[in-house]
Amino acid sequence: MSKLAASPEPKSLETQPVPGSKVVSYPARDADPGGGITVVRALPLRQHRLVGPWCFFDHYGPLTFGNRKAMDVAPHPHIGLQTVSWLFDGEILHNDSLGCTGMARPGELNLMTAGQAIAHAEETPARNSGKLHGLQLWVALPDRERQRAPSFDHYKDLPVLEPGGGRVHLFMGELAGQRSKARAFSPLVGAELKFETNARMRLPLNPAWEHAFVIIDGKISLDGKPLVPGALHYLGTQRSGIELSTKDPARAVLIGGAPFEEPIIIWWNFVARTAEEIQAAREDWEQHRRFGEVKAYKGARLTAPSFSARPIAGH
Numbered sequence: 032m033s034k035l036a037a038s039p040e041p042k043s044l045e046t047q048p049v050p051g052s053k054v055v056s057y058p059a060r061d062a063d064p065g066g067g068i069t070v071v072r073a074l075p076l077r078q079h080r081l082v083g084p085w086c087f088f089d090h091y092g093p094l095t096f097g098n099r100k101a102m103d104v105a106p107h108p109h110i111g112l113q114t115v116s117w118l119f120d121g122e123i124l125h126n127d128s129l130g131c132t133g134m135a136r137p138g139e140l141n142l143m144t145a146g147q148a149i150a151h152a153e154e155t156p157a158r159n160s161g162k163l164h165g166l167q168l169w170v171a172l173p174d175r176e177r178q179r180a181p182s183f184d185h186y187k188d189l190p191v192l193e194p195g196g197g198r199v200h201l202f203m204g205e206l207a208g209q210r211s212k213a214r215a216f217s218p219l220v221g222a223e224l225k226f227e228t229n230a231r232m233r234l235p236l237n238p239a240w241e242h243a244f245v246i247i248d249g250k251i252s253l254d255g256k257p258l259v260p261g262a263l264h265y266l267g268t269q270r271s272g273i274e275l276s277t278k279d280p281a282r283a284v285l286i287g288g289a290p291f292e293e294p295i296i297i298w299w300n301f302v303a304r305t306a307e308e309i310q311a312a313r314e315d316w317e318q319h320r321r322f323g324e325v326k327a328y329k330g331a332r333l334t335a336p337s338f339s340a341r342p343i344a345g346h
């Protein structure tokens with residue numbers, strides 16, 4: 032678990048305006064959420080707790096490994112959010128307290144809607160490719176949906192756009208007139224952008240939404256200006272499109288959505304509105320109430336950290 036309050040203060044790298052609206056770049060930071068992997072965390076930021084309904088952005092890998100289990104995140108609880116597991120390489124096996132199981136692979140989304148309570152485990156399966164590279168993202172549920180019953184869905188057939196210059200895998204929400212069938216509860220977009228050599232890719236954006244952009248591999252320019260790697264590039268609202276260019280193959284992720292107007296609290300694996308809700312969820316997990324058990328996982332479950340006012344984010 033990593034204490035966000037102990038992380039270095041993100042600072043702006045680039046503040047000059049570009050056509051459309053200002054881009055502000057915030058360095059991502061290393062974090063150790065447990066489970067055997069270190070991650071680069073782009074969200075939450077002090078300046079932006081959310082981008083649309085997206086409230087958490089972890090990037091891990093690329094890793095290669097032999098016999099060891101690269102990822103082993105023991106059973107732990109969630110409330111008030113959806114977890115979005117999207118891989119560029121390798122495999123992750125999900126098991127949860129509903130008895131659902133799902134194997135995330137490149138192009139195949141694992142989407143867990145925690146609602147009022149769920150517990151899950153995520154681990155490298157026994158039969159694996161020896162590689163792992165991907166994202167763990169969270170979407171905050173709006174107040175009217177956050178007490179809903181939990182669910183888990185695995186999606187294989189997601190839209191692939193070819194806007195010129197490469198391919199776009201639309202794993203959540205809407206982009207360029209296409210829509211992912213993955214179940215969402217707020218207007219949003221989540222997409223992987225894969226660029227060819229000497230690519231120039233134009234994508235329309237919804238100007239009422241805010242967007243952000245994270246480079247995964249390679250070098251990418253936005254509206255002709257090189258973007259700093261290892262940062263979250265916040266694009267704001269009032270932008271009706273972006274033009275991205277690369278010399279060599281590259282990969283990035285675009286997230287966005289309607290600005291999320293409800294203030295949220297993130298503590299450990301919980302997204303809530305009040306400290307009392309967080310404390311109640313923590314107590315229910317520790318007392319084996321509400322969340323159920325992940326019967327398919329062989330091993331002990333995680334213990335909640337002690338409650339404090341400091342935000343602590345997990346997985």
Ligand code: MN
Pocket residue numbers: 107109114151300346
């Ligand atoms: Mn989790």
